[in-house]
Amino acid sequence: MTPQDRELVARLCAERAGxxxxxxxxxxxxxxxxxxxxxxxxxxxxxxxxAVRDRDEERLIWAAVEAMxxxxxxxxxxxxxxxxxxxxxxxxxxxxxxxxxxxxxAAACGAGQEVYSLAMALAEAGPPxxxxxxxxxxxxxxxxxxAQAGIYSQFEVQRGLSAHRLVEHFEAADEGFALxxxxxxxxxxxxxxxxxxxxxxxxxxxxxCRNLMGRLLDEARGRVLANLEEALAPGGWLVLDAEEVVxxxxxxxxxxxxxxxxxxxxxxx
Amino acid sequence: MKLCLVVDDSRVVRKVxxxxxxxxxFEVAEAGDGAEALAWARTAMPDVILLDWNxxxxxxxxxxxxLRQEPGGDLARVLFCSVExxxxxxxxxxxxxxxxxxxxxxxxxxxASKLTLAGVL
Numbered sequence: 001m002t003p004q005d006r007e008l009v010a011r012l013c014a015e016r017a018g019x020x021x022x023x024x025x026x027x028x029x030x031x032x033x034x035x036x037x038x039x040x041x042x043x044x045x046x047x048x049x050x051a052v053r054d055r056d057e058e059r060l061i062w063a064a065v066e067a068m069x070x071x072x073x074x075x076x077x078x079x080x081x082x083x084x085x086x087x088x089x090x091x092x093x094x095x096x097x098x099x100x101x102x103x104x105x106a107a108a109c110g111a112g113q114e115v116y117s118l119a120m121a122l123a124e125a126g127p128p129x130x131x132x133x134x135x136x137x138x139x140x141x142x143x144x145x146x147a148q149a150g151i152y153s154q155f156e157v158q159r160g161l162s163a164h165r166l167v168e169h170f171e172a173a174d175e176g177f178a179l180x181x182x183x184x185x186x187x188x189x190x191x192x193x194x195x196x197x198x199x200x201x202x203x204x205x206x207x208x209c210r211n212l213m214g215r216l217l218d219e220a221r222g223r224v225l226a227n228l229e230e231a232l233a234p235g236g237w238l239v240l241d242a243e244e245v246v247x248x249x250x251x252x253x254x255x256x257x258x259x260x261x262x263x264x265x266x267x268x269x
Numbered sequence: 270m271k272l273c274l275v276v277d278d279s280r281v282v283r284k285v286x287x288x289x290x291x292x293x294x295f296e297v298a299e300a301g302d303g304a305e306a307l308a309w310a311r312t313a314m315p316d317v318i319l320l321d322w323n324x325x326x327x328x329x330x331x332x333x334x335x336l337r338q339e340p341g342g343d344l345a346r347v348l349f350c351s352v353e354x355x356x357x358x359x360x361x362x363x364x365x366x367x368x369x370x371x372x373x374x375x376x377x378x379x380x381a382s383k384l385t386l387a388g389v390l
Contacts, residue, residue, distance in 0.1 A: 074382075154354060154372050155376075155379070158371065158372060158375070158379045158382065158383065159378060159379065159382050160382055160386075162369065162386045163359055163362075163363055163367075163369050163370035163383075164363060166356070166359065166370075167356050167359050167360045167363065170356070171356070172355070172356055177356075
């Protein structure tokens with residue numbers, strides 16, 4: 001890749017998705033774009049980027065941007081946070097709700113490991129008698145397709161997933177291990193670009209959005225946070241990475257990364 | 270420092286595992302089959318055992334059964350580490366008393382993840 005190639009990809013990522021891509025990280029760029037270039041039939045990443053530049057086709061542009069979006073790859077990456085959601089937050093939300101399902105949204109779900117970890121934890125120890133709807137979204141169409149299929153390689157199922165959960169929740173598949181249909185059917189999927197207008201996406205009692213904020217440009221980060229905050233149902237929780245600080249949202253002192261809309265914001269809404 | 274006994278008839282696997290485990294802060298001992306591992310355990314019961322399934326003299330499952338009958342043998346955390354990737358075999362290992370199961374080939378991330386899940390890292 002030439003410096004001009006890298007700068008073009010960084011600029012497209014910033015414009016289309018608010019992603020912070022450092023143009024000097026040649027290895028990362030080539031590593032992510034290499035498979036896309038091969039899939040699209042180009043001899044090299046450079047040829048692919050030239051086509052992105054010269055043809056100005058939306059499909060190719062998005063193939064490049066989506067490939068550069070964050071890709072979480074481990075099951076149960078933050079088991080304490082998941083445990084807290086299942087054992088404390090959801091029962092508390094269920095108590096305050098009069099009927100109706102709890103709506104959860106994994107906003108940057110990657111290839112599905114995090115949202116399926118949540119589904120597994122709910123299947124094992126979720127609040128009894130509480131209907132729960134899980135929605136999952138990602139910027140990357142191909143990752144969503146993989147997530148929907150629920151098939152993971154031998155390497156993938158060994159990152160964060162216990163052997164007990166593997167035998168409990170997975171079946172043998174031709175190319176690895178397939179999550180049980182019961183768990184796959186717990187999740188509904190949709191491609192979402194979080195910097196776009198999300199006013200019609202609905203309200204959620206809990207929104208998970210981890211491993212993304214640090215990869216966004218400042219302005220995009222503000223827009224994404226505003227969108228997610230707007231999508232929170234009254235009393236709902238936004239769960240980010242543990243180290244996040246979010247102006248305008250109230251952090252839970254005992255649960256790092258857990259935020260609620262402040263009383264002033266709730267009153268204004 | 271926790272002691273991890275690597276039980277595998279492949280010298281290459283033992284060497285790879287030793288390097289990763291030492292980097293993770295374990296003291297490492299090695300055995301080439303179940304019988305040798307049992308002799309080791311009788312001398313100094315390891316905290317953790319990384320255990321191959323198919324080995325000459327005594328296989329991993331038989332070793333695990335005998336280990337659990339030894340004084341203090343119920344305390345060692347046993348992680349199977351095998352080329353067997355059939356879910357029924359994994360279930361059999363867990364039913365036999367293993368706390369985790371690693372499918373070969375493995376790398377440092379997988380080994381660290383499984384040791385964390387086993388509560389020894």
